[in-house]
Amino acid sequence: MQPPLDNSSVIALLKGGDQGVLRRIYKETGKEFLSWIYTQAKISNQEAEEIFQDSLLVFYEKMIAPAFSLSSHWKTFLFAIGKNKLREFLRRNQRAVSFEESTHDRVTEAEDDIEVDESTTLVIKCIEELGAPCKDLILAYYYHTLSLEEASLKLGYKNANSAKNQKFKCMQRLKELFLQRYRPEP
């Protein structure tokens, strides 16, 4: 049996690019998280599962962000994200929002700040067009927030400088592809 995850190990593993820990959190907290959601709102299993997955992804992004510091237990933080996600879901579906107070309410700083619009969809298409080496490098650096050293080790570049040059070229190519097609709304 694996030892329980504490804050420092969760942060260290996630920042080091170990996605296995995210899979472990998904398995170990799933039941508790879904039970908690069902006590808060009447939603379907599928909707609850989607909220859980979205919460875990935001949790991951927050944990690996360069300037982030965790002031509560990681599980409390995950549930706080879940609460925000559930509230957002209920508001979007025009359902009443009424939460019972619990220890999970103590953390409220978790926010998911990605605003998706047409340009986002276009960028995603352009990334797919770039192909594997460029896609892997820019996702490693910009999404998984790996340093150039970490990215060069993980993706097999000679050194950090080589990864940096390649990243610059990939981003220039991505920008070109994007600007060729992007038509901003007047």
Added chain:
Amino acid sequence: MTEDTFSLIEAYVSGRMTPAERDAFEQQLASEPELREQTEVMKKLVTGIRVAGREQLRRQIFPPQTIPFMIRLNKKWALTIPFIFFATAIILYNLIFPLENSRLFDTYYARIDSINLTTPRGEAADLNLKQEAFIQYKTGNYDSAKAILSGVESPDDESALISGLVSIELKDWEGAKSELRKALNGSRKNAATANWYLALIQVRTKDYAAAKASLKELTDQPNAYQESARRLLQELK
């Protein structure tokens, strides 16, 4: 754009600047429209990369959801599809079985050629009316036949039989059943005829148990319909 400018914009957009660096860069942004424009494009690229990364991670970490077929459909279709199946089953049943009944009815049904009409109590007027009604029946004037029969002062099994036969032609199945039962309960003379036509209507209206009982009576004793009744009974089985 030079690599240095790119690095600067990138550090700002991806949150890798110190607060002091950020403040300095924002001052620069305020005075340089081209830099502002480049930064806006970079923001869009980084947002797209984050969403692409999130979706890739979702696929890698979470098992594909096995959503039941009915849930994958929206709620409207989840209700509509069983309804369509149910309605189709009913329509098919009613299309197939009535056709089958109609086929049996059409196969065995024939208008009667003659009835032996009598005047048991010497009521000549009623006899004339029954004869006239039967002529109207034979010539296809069913409404006239009905009207004439309504003038019979002492209705009997003969007038009931004619009325039943006319009702069959008018597709008044319940009326025909009622009249033929009256004819069946009268004298024995027309009982077999009334019973045969009653059985046919019972087949036509899917009252199979009653039809079989009527046909059984006909097969049990010699009469003009005995053989036809036996064949129809076999087909019903």
